[in-house]
């Protein structure tokens with residue numbers, strides 16, 4: 001099954017807008033940019049089976065959930081959104097300007113940011129990185145052999161087989177009622193069952 005966010009390729013798209021959008025999603029990534037720099041950084045993995053492993057983190061923008069206590073709120077709590085964050089009530093807090101906190105970058109530019117670090121372990125995180133499977137697949141292909149990829153996901157989207165084939169580890173963090181997301185959004189049986197079948201799963205509860 002296609003993940004809900006992916007635009008399925010159809011020859012009927014011809015050379016129209018659908019095909020143009022499809023091509024764009026394959027060649028560009030929306031990366032979080034909370035402080036004027038795309039959030040691609042070198043650190044130590046703090047969760048999952050690879051806890052303590054030096055890794056390069058690629059933080060994608062966009063999320064299909066809107067947890068009220070989210071600590072990467074700049075990936076979705078933008079001006080004009082209908083969703084709320086617990087910090088909205090604070091006098092010194094403002095929702096983010098999407099033009100400032102989201103960088104739309106060609107895949108090759110993101111690959112260049114990854115290659116600047118002396119490390120081959122890459123953590124795809126967000127936001128919800130599975131919303132950008134096509135661009136992330138292109139990133140993994142651009143980086144080539146020798147890199148190892150893990151992904152941090154909320155478990156509500158199904159990986160495409162070609163995407164899944166490149167992922168060495170899934171760190172899945174299902175969201176509970178205290179996230180303030182409607183149950184029908186945060187509990188998606190088919191993606192969870194699909195991910196539970198993956199032998200490379202680490203469930204964070």
Ligand code: SF4
Nearest residue numbers: 063065066067070127
């Ligand atoms: S799923 Fe993760 S990134 Fe998305 S809103 Fe919740 S905590 Fe934030």
